Structure formats: structure tokens, C-alpha cells
């Protein structure tokens with residue numbers, strides 16, 4: 077039997093599959109198909125993608141994370157997902173400080189004490205951070221880097237910052253709540269279908285400043301659409317917040333980042349050319365579904381979710397946090 081863990085970070089839900097536990101390996105084409113099958117199922121709980129855990133041959137790494145969006149596309153990074161993978165590996169190997177291999181870096185994971193009854197709280201490193209056009213990539217925009225720039229092709233009133241962490245993000249700070257819905261949806265949709273600016277697509281994040289070290293972020297994700305939260309989006313937006321509004325950010329203190337699914341905290345590190353973000357937030361294991369390994373690809377998967385009870389604990393925690 078194989079176990080499909082049903083997990084989330086700030087209600088950004090994934091199925092998590094440890095392929096190191098399978099008898100037969102699955103290649104990326106099969107994993108991409110499985111991600112689409114799970115997220116398009118009419119009977120399974122909703123998921124934004126598939127987190128694949130595998131072994132790692134890198135020193136200091138106790139595992140490797142691969143990320144597949146719900147449309148089957150591969151993502152180079154996933155912040156909410158890395159917190160869930162980190163918790164899974166911490167419990168598998170009984171460790172609290174370690175690294176996880178990701179596409180472009182081996183990243184630090186730290187297991188904090190639970191932040192509330194039944195709510196795991198995990199800190200993960202989000203890196204590398206790059207601004208060069210080739211890193212995103214973006215094209216046909218006359219900027220060597222996009223930091224708080226007007227881009228009339230995208231908006232007649234918003235300014236934008238764009239960075240790879242290392243997945244691609246486009247960020248804007250808005251004042252009007254209306255910008256968080258239709259304008260965000262329209263720009264996100266436009267830049268995630270064939271277009272002349274972001275050939276690989278881009279995660280689009282609109283944020284509101286709520287106060288010193290306090291923001292709200294809503295994201296239209298590449299390969300998914302609107303999600304309750306995007307860990308890398310909240311991390312990249314925190315970096316942009318510190319860069320563009322230094323008077324509103326004390327980098328020695330965490331930033332509270334609220335999102336439609338809850339709240340995370342970030343710490344931005346802007347040491348010369350070594351920029352990175354620590355993302356701290358829940359890693360809720362809602363439950364798991366068991367399926368015969370041979371059926372994963374070939375048969376419908378039934379919703380026999382065995383629940384852990386953690387979702388009730390998470391919702392109780394969310395009730396206690398105020399924007």
C-alpha cells in the first residue's frame with residue numbers, strides 16, 4: 077500500500093507522496109500525471125498540487141522535495157510545501173534541524189515548538205533570491221531588474237517588483253481592496269497563458285500594508301490560479317516590502333504575513349548579495365489516504381481519508397489570530 081498524506085500550509089493543500097517508500101519508481105511524467113489526477117478528482121479533497129519526497133545524496137540533506145502544480149507543471153520551489161515536507165522528514169528521521177534538497181539549493185529546515193495545540197510550526201529557508209531577467213525569466217520589458225517600477229503593459233496605476241526565489245514572482249503593493257480580486261485575476265491569467273513577458277508564467281502577488289512589519293498577501297499562482305496562500309509568494313513579497321518600504325520594516329523582527337488561509341511569519345535577510353528569507357508557518361497533516369501502489373496511476377483513487385484531527389486544531393488557532 078502507498079500513503080498519500082493530505083497536508084497544508086495556510087490552507088494551501090497538497091498531497092504528499094514519499095516515493096522512497098514505493099517498490100517501483102515513478103518518473104516525472106508519471107508524477108505530473110498523478111498530480112493532475114489527484115487535483116482534478118471529483119471525490120478526493122481539494123489539492124493545489126503534489127509534493128514528492130525522495131531520498132537525497134547531498135551531504136546534510138535528509139531528503140529531497142519535488143513540486144508539481146495541479147496543472148502538472150513542475151515548480152522549482154514551494155514554501156508552504158517545504159514546511160510540510162520538512163515536518164514529514166523531521167518525523168521520519170526524528171530530527172529538528174536539517175537540510176532538504178530542492179531544485180536549486182539545499183535549504184535549511186527548523187522544527188519549532190507547536191504554536192498552538194496540534195499546530196506544527198516549521199521554519200524553512202527560501203533561497204536563492206534573484207532579480208536578473210534570465211532568472212525569472214522575463215522578456216520584452218526594458219529593465220535589468222524590476223524593483224518598484226511602473227509597467228504600463230501590466231497596470232495604469234500599480235508599481236511592480238519581480239524576483240525569483242527561485243520560482244518566479246511578480247509583486248505589487250495595492251491600496252484598493254478591489255485590486256485584490258479582478259485586476260489580480262486578470263493579470264495572473266494573462267501572464268500564465270502564452271505571453272511575451274513571462275514565457276514560463278509567473279506567480280502574481282498583490283499585497284496590502286497593514287502596518288509596521290505587517291502585510292496581507294493574495295496570490296494568483298502559476299500552474300494553479302488563486303490559492304489560499306503561496307509560501308514563496310509571501311516570502312518574495314516580504315523581501316519586496318523590506319526593499320521598497322524600509323521605513324515600515326524592522327528587519328531584526330519577524331514580519332506578520334496574513335493570507336486568506338491564515339498567517340505566517342517571515343524574516344528577511346538582506347546581507348549584500350546574500351538575500352534570503354526564513355518562512356515560518358504551520359504544517360498541518362489533515363490525514364492520509366491509502367492506495368495500492370499499482371492503482372496510483374491506473375485506477376480511480378477512493379476518498380478513504382483517515383483524518384488526524386489536526387484541521388480542527390488549525391482552525392481553532394486561526395480564530396485566535398487577528399489582522
Ligand SMILES: N[C@H](CCC[C@H](N)C(=O)O)C(=O)O
Pocket residue numbers: 088143145150151152153154155156157243244279297298299300303305306307308309
Ligand atoms: N505555483 C508555484 C509553485 C507552488 C508555490 C506555492 N504553493 C508556495 O507555497 O510557494 C510555481 O509554479 O512557481
